[in-house]
Amino acid sequence: MQLEIYSLIALKDQISVSLEAICDSYSSLLWDIEFYQCGCFEVYIAASPQNVSIFQRGRIVARSDDAQHFGIIESLQLETDAEKGDYLTVTGRFLACLLERRIIYPTITANGSYEDIVRKVLSRNVISAGIRNLPGFSMGTVSGDCWQKTARMQVSYDNILEWLYGLCETICGSTNVRLDGNALKCDLFSGTDRSLLQDDNPHIVFSDAYNNLLSFSYAADDAVQKNxxxxxxxxxxxxxxxxxxxxxxxxxxxxxxxxxxxxxxxxxxxxxxxxxxxxxxxxxxxxHLVQPKTASESAIAAFSTQYQYNKDYFVGDYVTVEQRRFGLIQPRIQLIGMVESFDQNGRSLTPTFKETE
Structure with missing residues (x-):
């Protein structure tokens, strides 16, 4: 799996994207996809004049096997050591973070589907807002029934990224900004139910009985609940x-x-x-409603012959998690985050789950 580094240049309302380098010799890579917040990445690589010139702030980092998520370099850290060697740490977030650069201004009163509300907010502040535009930005695909539910709301001065992901968590949907040629496309979507509580899709079950649940921890707290x-x-x-x-x-x-x-x-x-x-x-x-706080952390088999991540299931999907030894079964729980790690030990997957109503 290779990393592709692109330059991103703004030309008034448009962008110009060009491939600058391909990298396959990094020491480690973290690729953190989140459902209810902007994901992030980290590249740890040997420092050389060439690598320092390639990995520049504002450039885009992509994976050759992921056409949906593109990171933008926000931070660089160079460390030199005569004994351990010189290393460069490259970090950033996925392209949705560009929305953090705008607030909702002025006040917007919207009535209609959640899709229409998002379109209105983005149109007035990002797409058709003159010098406030994000170059090359436009709406992409929309899927999931949650985006067709209706509401009436008034919003003003909120940071757009925080507002949008807050809305996503309220309706159990998500958003992602991807690179599409010389354009930035904002997609709205929802997860798919693959739990034991439905029969429309193949079941995804992580269980100690199936040897695909390597470790498991669970905690619950009612104190924060507001209903x-x-x-x-x-x-x-x-x-x-x-x-x-x-x-x-x-x-x-x-x-x-x-x-x-x-x-x-x-x-x-x-x-x-x-x-x-x-x-x-x-x-x-x-x-402002808050569900009971639960924390469920697990390590699942990265090379399971039963289910393959990003093929059989995706971040945002509803699955079943079982710890049969202790009689704990979560029949329908949402996968809200997945950290993929690549290093000298190979590939590992660290999921984050969240219980839903």
């Missing part, structure tokens, strides 16, 4: 607009964990009815 929101909007005293929000049936008694959401700065515009304004408040309430 019922009181949302107060504009106005003063008893005249403040207010509503509540919960997901599904209203929780009661010991199962109820309340949170207060202050949205006094969310203005009700003249063309927004009271009912529409309350829907905006409900959308804010949904963003």
């Amino acid at each position: 019922f929101a009181y949302v107060l909007g504009c106005g003063e005293g008893n005249a403040r607009k207010r509503t509540t929000f919960c997901s599904g049936a209203e929780p009661t008694y010991l199962d109820r964990y309340e949170v207060y959401v202050d949205e006094r700065n969310t203005a009700q515009e003249e063309d927004v009815t009271d009912a529409e304004y309350l829907e905006i408040l409900k959308s804010s309430g949904a963003e």
Whole structure:
């Protein structure tokens, strides 16, 4: 597997991308794909004048076997040592990090599908925003039912990258920015259910019984849970607009964990009815709900003959994880991150799982 290094040059509203070098002699590579946040990478390579000239900040690092994820070099660290040798550490994030350079300005009130809301935000701040444009940026493919659900919301001054991934976590979708020739394409998508709780797709089961679950740790914490929101909007005293929000049936008694959401700065515009304004408040309430905290870390077999990563299953998919020795079964759990590591010991996979409703 080779690394490809590209130059990225902005030409007003367009970009020019050209291949600068191909590298296959690095000491180690970490390739961290995340579902609810921007992924990152690290290349550890022997330092030489040639490598220092190749790996420059602002250049793109790609893998010959990955057409979806492209990293942009953000940090370089050169260390010289007479005994151990000279090494260069190259780090950065995937191309979605470019959205971190923009905020949502001015206030946007949107009503429609989540896809339409994202399109509106990106159009006004990234795609059709004059000198605020990200050159070569446009919407790509959209897949997954979660992006067709509807909402009404008002958003202003949020960092676009943080806002977009926050929205993704709320609706269980994700986004990725990929390189497509001389263009940057922003895709919206969702994971596929491959757990034992469905029969539409082949089951993916990681289990000590199948020898594809090498190690396993699990922890759960209810203390951070918030499942019922009181949302107060504009106005003063008893005249403040207010509503509540919960997901599904209203929780009661010991199962109820309340949170207060202050949205006094969310203005009700003249063309927004009271009912529409309350829907905006409900959308804010949904963003403040917190599921019980769980931590599930595992090491899975990188060269399993049963399932191959990025062929049989992907980050964002729902799978089943079993630790039969202790009788712990997670029948439907989401794979929200995967760190691929390549070094002198070979390839390893370190997944991150998250329980869902």
